[in-house]
Amino acid sequence: MQRRVTFDSRLLPYLLLAPQVAVTLVFFIWPAAQAVWQSVHLQDAFGIRSEFVWFENFTYVLSDPNYLDTLQTTVIFSVAVTVLAMGVALLLAVLADSKIKGASAYKTLLIWPYALAPAVAAVLWMFIFNPDIGSFGRALRAMGYDWDYRLNGGQALLMVILAASWKQVSYNFIFFLAGLQAIPRSVMEAASIDGAGPVRRFWTITFPLLSPTTFFLLVVDMVYAFFETFGTIHALTQGGPGKATETLIFRVYQDGVVNNDLGGSSAQSVILMVIVIALTAVQFRFVERKVHYS
Amino acid sequence: MATVEIRNVRKSYGPVEAIKGIDIAIQDGEFLVLLGPSGCGKSTLLRMVAGLEGITGGEIAIGGRVVNHLDPKDRDIAMVFQNYALYPHMTVFDNMAYGLKIRGIPKAEIRARVDKAAEILELGRFLDRRPSQLSGGQRQRVAMGRAIVREPAAFLFDEPLSNLDAKLRTQMRVEIKRLQDRLGITSLYVTHDQVEAMTLADRILVMNHGVAEQIGTPLEVYQRPASLFVAGFIGSPPMNVLDGRIDDRGEAVLVPGGQRLLLPRPRPTDAGRPVKLGIRPEHMAVAAEGFSIEIELVEALGADTVVYGRLPDGETLLVRMAGIPTVRERDRLTVAPQDGALHLFDAVTGRRME
Ligand SMILES: Nc1ncnc2c1ncn2[C@@H]1O[C@H](COP(=O)(O)OP(=O)(O)O)[C@@H](O)[C@H]1O
Ligand SMILES: [Mg+2]
Numbered sequence: 001m002q003r004r005v006t007f008d009s010r011l012l013p014y015l016l017l018a019p020q021v022a023v024t025l026v027f028f029i030w031p032a033a034q035a036v037w038q039s040v041h042l043q044d045a046f047g048i049r050s051e052f053v054w055f056e057n058f059t060y061v062l063s064d065p066n067y068l069d070t071l072q073t074t075v076i077f078s079v080a081v082t083v084l085a086m087g088v089a090l091l092l093a094v095l096a097d098s099k100i101k102g103a104s105a106y107k108t109l110l111i112w113p114y115a116l117a118p119a120v121a122a123v124l125w126m127f128i129f130n131p132d133i134g135s136f137g138r139a140l141r142a143m144g145y146d147w148d149y150r151l152n153g154g155q156a157l158l159m160v161i162l163a164a165s166w167k168q169v170s171y172n173f174i175f176f177l178a179g180l181q182a183i184p185r186s187v188m189e190a191a192s193i194d195g196a197g198p199v200r201r202f203w204t205i206t207f208p209l210l211s212p213t214t215f216f217l218l219v220v221d222m223v224y225a226f227f228e229t230f231g232t233i234h235a236l237t238q239g240g241p242g243k244a245t246e247t248l249i250f251r252v253y254q255d256g257v258v259n260n261d262l263g264g265s266s267a268q269s270v271i272l273m274v275i276v277i278a279l280t281a282v283q284f285r286f287v288e289r290k291v292h293y294s
Numbered sequence: 295m296a297t298v299e300i301r302n303v304r305k306s307y308g309p310v311e312a313i314k315g316i317d318i319a320i321q322d323g324e325f326l327v328l329l330g331p332s333g334c335g336k337s338t339l340l341r342m343v344a345g346l347e348g349i350t351g352g353e354i355a356i357g358g359r360v361v362n363h364l365d366p367k368d369r370d371i372a373m374v375f376q377n378y379a380l381y382p383h384m385t386v387f388d389n390m391a392y393g394l395k396i397r398g399i400p401k402a403e404i405r406a407r408v409d410k411a412a413e414i415l416e417l418g419r420f421l422d423r424r425p426s427q428l429s430g431g432q433r434q435r436v437a438m439g440r441a442i443v444r445e446p447a448a449f450l451f452d453e454p455l456s457n458l459d460a461k462l463r464t465q466m467r468v469e470i471k472r473l474q475d476r477l478g479i480t481s482l483y484v485t486h487d488q489v490e491a492m493t494l495a496d497r498i499l500v501m502n503h504g505v506a507e508q509i510g511t512p513l514e515v516y517q518r519p520a521s522l523f524v525a526g527f528i529g530s531p532p533m534n535v536l537d538g539r540i541d542d543r544g545e546a547v548l549v550p551g552g553q554r555l556l557l558p559r560p561r562p563t564d565a566g567r568p569v570k571l572g573i574r575p576e577h578m579a580v581a582a583e584g585f586s587i588e589i590e591l592v593e594a595l596g597a598d599t600v601v602y603g604r605l606p607d608g609e610t611l612l613v614r615m616a617g618i619p620t621v622r623e624r625d626r627l628t629v630a631p632q633d634g635a636l637h638l639f640d641a642v643t644g645r646r647m648e
Binding site for chain 2: 184186187189190191192193194195196197200204205208209
């Protein structure tokens with residue numbers, strides 16, 4: 001039976017909503033509005049006067065070939081992180097689901113990376129991949145492979161992709177596992193009686209039934225790769241060597257905080273916001289149609 | 295079409311033995327019902343036949359071929375689950391066609407088989423719908439259709455009607471019976487509902503705690519229950535069971551309260567032996583002398599009436615009478631068993647005494 005709560009006061013619902021609205025206003029809407037405002041102004045070096053410059057900041061940013069390189073890096077980085085984080089998580093979840101007895105220990109182990117601060121995670125990765133002190137890094141060099149992500153841009157990009165994916169795998173895993181466990185056992189049994197082997201069962205039953213989860217994680221992971229990987233990149237490579245691991249979000253920070261170009265940095269944030277909003281809209285528009293919600 | 299043989303089959307979950315050695319040979323085209331209370335191991339046995347559970351001991355053969363180590367897909371069986379287990383993301387047509395596509399049957403034949411099944415089950419209008427757009431009864435039919443189109447050697451049903459309301463259950467029961475008569479496919483049907491068992495079965499296997507208490511036709515099981523358990527499980531309201539003792543001459547049973555019930559034939563070898571005495575409520579009738587009861591409750595079912603009486607020693611005695619009630623609560627009544635209505639069971643083992 002469903003119980004319905006009724007409010008005597010008309011005011012109460014608004015009061016209950018107020019803190020959430022306030023937090024959103026102060027910590028999201030206000031800074032976002034500021035970024036938009038900044039993006040159409042030019043400040044002098046001392047930050048005293050600012051001048052309205054229309055879209056000058058935007059044309060400046062978009063005509064910078066470096067910016068387009070960064071955009072390309074971001075696309076490679078984001079697609080790779082999303083595919084890797086989701087693929088590995090799905091594989092692990094399927095393995096855990098088939099042997100659910102050990103799964104709780106397994107789950108705890110897997111959730112650790114998610115709980116680690118990016119800086120701590122970066123230290124861990126250094127212990128593994130640093131060419132001088134990292135176990136794996138030294139092993140690679142001992143085998144004669146020229147491993148040094150501090151000099152080689154491709155290797156650096158590979159490493160931040162691995163590190164950023166690794167942090168997101170646990171999150172994806174929990175959702176995939178929950179999605180898998182929501183599929184009734186008897187449906188899988190019916191399919192095996194109908195003659196489907198494990199691989200066919202996965203592609204014709206499991207995967208389609210997981211599609212709401214997959215779609216949700218696709219959106220979340222894309223946003224993660226665009227926005228939330230700043231800490232990981234900052235701690236591991238600071239965007240280098242050169243600009244090999246500089247993504248859009250990293251560049252916003254670099255230009256705004258380090259180089260103190262508030263107008264250009266704000267224009268970049270606005271572009272970034274537009275990109276993510278557009279991506280999410282596209283995903284909802286085109287991918288969601290293929291999703292089966294039961 | 296095929297026989298299904300179950301030879302001394304056992305199943306253990308760790309130290310717990312869920313199936314303790316069951317033997318039965320199901321004839322080609324026979325409808326066998328596995329009947330028993332919840333947790334007695336019916337589903338486990340059925341799932342072992344399906345290949346969804348491993349077999350701890352013994353042998354299962356389908357169509358003369360031992361299938362112990364075959365995957366479910368290689369056993370040529372189809373199964374209908376209690377929760378239907380339809381593929382939620384597929385249409386009704388695709389649900390039924392799934393197994394056929396996997397088996398590489400040509401498209402035209404798949405179409406023909408599904409259409410035929412849909413016609414039999416009156417599902418023609420729903421072929422393009424998803425399971426979520428169907429009622430419980432319609433989903434049940436789709437599950438049946440998915441089994442039929444496969445044309446398997448045997449059908450396995452695990453409480454297929456338990457999720458339906460009473461009226462629909464009766465209706466589907468009749469349909470399943472008709473379908474099986476028409477298709478003649480060997481069927482194993484699990485239920486805890488004795489009415490389903492009595493109406494559907496060619497033979498019933500009554501299970502309790504992982505053993506077969508009795509295997510027989512519905513009437514055999516009703517008329518000659520092999521144990522107290524079967525006697526209590528089959529028949530509604532359940533059989534009256536009284537403590538008794540065979541008299542010293544082996545001619546009658548003495549029950550507390552001084553009643554002396556004559557045995558149909560004397561059993562001198564059992565003289566003095568304690569027994570359990572079973573009498574079905576429908577085999578009791580008002581008589582000049584017999585059990586004197588005080589009526590506690592009268593249930594009027596319309597076609598007949600169930601009277602709950604209390605014997606002088608406090609035991610409850612049920613009497614079923616035809617028609618509407620002629621007695622009232624707190625009335626006193628004398629009832630006696632009809633001729634040949636006595637069932638005797640060993641007081642210790644609970645087995646029937648022949
Ligand atoms: N996977 C399992 N692990 C342990 N015990 C089980 C398992 N499946 C069933 N059992 C036990 O086996 C017995 C029979 O179960 P089941 O065949 O489902 O009974 P039924 O279908 O007659 O209600 C029950 O006591 C149940 O607890
Ligand atoms: Mg069961």
